[in-house]
Amino acid sequence: MTLKQFFQLAGGIVAGFIFYSTPLLPIIKFPIAIFCGILGALMAFVPFEERPLERWIFAFFKAIYAPTEFFWKKSVSPPKLFQDEPSSTPDTQLQNNAASEYSRSMAQKGDFLGNLEAKERGFFAGLTGIFSGTATQQATQTVPASPGIQGAMNIPHGIPTKITPATQSHLVVEEKPKAPEIPQNLISTQEVAPLIAGEEMISTRQAIFSIDAAPPNPPTIPNVIVGQVVDEHRKIIEGAIIEIRDSAGRPVRALRSNKVGHFITVTPLDPGRYDIITEKEGGQFSPVSFEANGNLIPPILVSGKKLEPGISNIESSNTVIQDNLSQNHAQ
Numbered sequence: 001m002t003l004k005q006f007f008q009l010a011g012g013i014v015a016g017f018i019f020y021s022t023p024l025l026p027i028i029k030f031p032i033a034i035f036c037g038i039l040g041a042l043m044a045f046v047p048f049e050e051r052p053l054e055r056w057i058f059a060f061f062k063a064i065y066a067p068t069e070f071f072w073k074k075s076v077s078p079p080k081l082f083q084d085e086p087s088s089t090p091d092t093q094l095q096n097n098a099a100s101e102y103s104r105s106m107a108q109k110g111d112f113l114g115n116l117e118a119k120e121r122g123f124f125a126g127l128t129g130i131f132s133g134t135a136t137q138q139a140t141q142t143v144p145a146s147p148g149i150q151g152a153m154n155i156p157h158g159i160p161t162k163i164t165p166a167t168q169s170h171l172v173v174e175e176k177p178k179a180p181e182i183p184q185n186l187i188s189t190q191e192v193a194p195l196i197a198g199e200e201m202i203s204t205r206q207a208i209f210s211i212d213a214a215p216p217n218p219p220t221i222p223n224v225i226v227g228q229v230v231d232e233h234r235k236i237i238e239g240a241i242i243e244i245r246d247s248a249g250r251p252v253r254a255l256r257s258n259k260v261g262h263f264i265t266v267t268p269l270d271p272g273r274y275d276i277i278t279e280k281e282g283g284q285f286s287p288v289s290f291e292a293n294g295n296l297i298p299p300i301l302v303s304g305k306k307l308e309p310g311i312s313n314i315e316s317s318n319t320v321i322q323d324n325l326s327q328n329h330a331q
Helices: 003-021 026-045 053-065 092-140 313-330
Strands: 226-230 241-245 251-256 262-264 272-279 283-285 288-292 300-306
Touching: 003 026, 026 053, 251 262, 272 283, 272 300, 288 300
Parallel strands: 226 300
Antiparallel strands: 226 262, 241 251, 241 272, 272 288, 283 300
16 A cells, blocks of 8 residues: 555545534435545545546546637738748958958968979979989990800710629627536425415406496506496496405505596506406405506406395305306316
8 A cells, every 4th residue: 555545545534534523414424424435445446447536536627627619710920830040141341351361461471482382393303303314324225245155065964873882791609608507306396386365266257348338538558557347237336446466466556436436547557467356335346357568458347236135245255256166176
């Protein structure tokens, strides 16, 4: 509610209260009081054809008191739509004075301008004479005739000859060192048991080199290992512990897969054969073997599978070891 609407509503209510307080007959004062209150509410809140009621009331009284008959009378002179421009009268005396002053100033400058033009003509005449004299001298010079050709000159052409250096054979005497003789009684054979690091035997299989399956960037340094750890559904595994062991089972690198499952070694490995052992809680991974021979190694894909609830990593590793032992005995 705006301030204007408040005053309109309050005015209607106050007017109705005044009529209600007057000592008129009830049949007269009650209808007038109710009409005043309703009129104030209509003026404040109810528009008619998008116009407030007060506009309609003002238009009504304006139309009543406005004249409705008009009389036409012909005017004697036509009305002027545009204002006439004032006539400008030039001052001839000022113009004559300005013209006379200009002629006097030109007469004073006549001598100076005449001398200046004479000097300018003399300067240009001197330049013309200089250029005309040079052109005459150039035209009078004679060009010496070139001597005629007496005869054709024969230039001897040398014939290349191939020079072969004489080779001399050198005699080289090479002495072969004699191998030291070892007595037969000092050589003995002895069976050596295979060394198992940490009394743990894990079967390995050939590494799966994959460059297509969302691999990391291939390495640019030889013997640097990069790879990715995924599960059986090719989903990324984060936080897997990757351990690289040499052929003797000794760990040489320990890595951890990042959020996209990638792992990489900072320094290159020594030439040799290595195994990748991967561990992750709730997962089982097959070991991967590869060989570092001084060339670029493609990205390695380490795949695994999730274990069922209730099966620990130790039990799963023992199962894998038993399966590998049975396969070795069968072979």
